[in-house]
Amino acid sequence: MNLVYYNQEDPRWRNVPYTIRGDKSQTIGTSACGPTSFAMAASSLLGRSILPTETAAYAVDHGYRTDNNGTAWGFFSDAAEYYSLTCRTGNFAAAKQALAGGALVVASMRSGHFTSGGHYILLVGAGDGWIDVYDPNKDNRKYGADGLVDQGVKDDGKVRAKDSVIQREAGQFWIITKPxxxxxxxxxxxxxxxxxxxxxxxxxxxxxxxxxxxxxxxxxxxxxxxxxxxxxxxxxxxxxx
Known part of the structure; x- marks a missing residue:
């Protein structure tokens, strides 16, 4: 599987509206971390280009764009079914085991090393006490300097986080696989x-x-x-x- 990375702030779509109330400040760049994370998972698993513009539009059209808080949790299972993928929720142990089996996992992060409010990221691998993360917020400044998130190449969106960070700060996991x-x-x-x-x-x-x-x-x-x-x-x- 060739992993695909998308930056929600990519100039091609960062200013595309992602809103249900006509608020021009709500765009893919500011608010569509969920659809962007799913677009990365779907593109990687299916081997074809599924852009954040497409998945964000799906979220809006099907009622998963919330008024102020981004993307509703129900989006991931619905979108997975639409793209003929399988999706199930699970705890951290289930997510980590699924990663070892070739699945990709969207995680909803609470306040901590990835966000001060809420943020979706894509988990793409695991090993040696670390989780490999594709962060749709390419220039995220929340990682901190405590060594629990290894940024690697700065601002490329691809980081590693200690198991403890993901286990403690994630509120939900969606395990996505190809049938x-x-x-x-x-x-x-x-x-x-x-x-x-x-x-x-x-x-x-x-x-x-x-x-x-x-x-x-x-x-x-x-x-x-x-x-x-x-x-x-x-x-x-x-x-x-």
């Missing part, structure tokens, strides 16, 4: 006839010993609803045990 293709579904079906029982047993053991903590994995195995990427990640973890 299984017909070929992948065939592969999963073949595996299910041979190995579901073994996988379920191993996952139960991993839950017991806290190797993993998200019990929705067990539910998905029982219901045979794992995506191909989730199944690949679980199989990888089982093999490494």
């Amino acid at each position: 299984v293709t017909a070929e992948e579904a065939d592969e999963v079906l073949q595996l299910s006839n041979y190995q579901w029982g073994v996988l379920e047993s191993n996952v139960k053991q991993m839950l017991d010993n806290k190797t993993i903590t998200d019990e929705t994995w067990l539910t998905k195995i029982k219901e045979r609803t794992l995506t191909a990427s989730e199944l690949a990640w679980l199989t990888f973890v089982v093999v490494r045990r």
